[in-house]
Amino acid sequence: KQEVTQIPAALSVPEGENLVLNCSFTDSAIYNLQWFRQDPGKGLTSLLLIQSSQREQTSGRLNASLDKSSGRSTLYIAASQPGDSATYLCAVRPGTDKLIFGTGTRLQVFP
């Protein structure tokens, strides 16, 4: 059974720091991995999708990497801002259409 784990569960940093959020999964047979952002009381906003054949994806200050063989992904946030405060979720697509999510990392960036 595929399991997705995110470390750390919570993170509090001053503005301007570069951050790394970690995601690990137990079964390397995946089609893709997706990173989401969730603000309180809101749904999920897709940030980056990495296909299984890709190593990384970049969007602005965000960079996500994927090492499928070791079952790991990282989300790198450069020059963090208070507006980045949210919960970050990773999810894998194991080959069926559903996504399997981790429990998230709750990020707070303070001024």
Added chain:
Amino acid sequence: GAGVSQSPRYKVAKRGQDVALRCDPISGHVSLFWYQQALGQGPEFLTYFQNEAQLDKSGLPSDRFFAERPEGSVSTLKIQRTQQEDSAVYLCASSSKQGNLNQPQHFGDGTRLSIL
């Protein structure tokens, strides 16, 4: 519409009542998903539709949960004889192309269900 729309945003019901939650996917999206998110947890898959066909309902926790998408657009998730453990946020997502597993899923803001 511009995004996935869910209604109501909040629903409070007494234990034992039936509830119905609605999802309007992005126009033209073929695939529709329902997820359940407990407090402090990641979303968990409930069921999946491709057009009007329910292809996977393996995540539905019991036979009290029922979902339909009769015309291949709007979907309704119904919970009968609600129980306190049904309290959660119910998220709906849609994606555009059937058979393309690399299409991202787009989520609505969810319905927060509280069972008293």
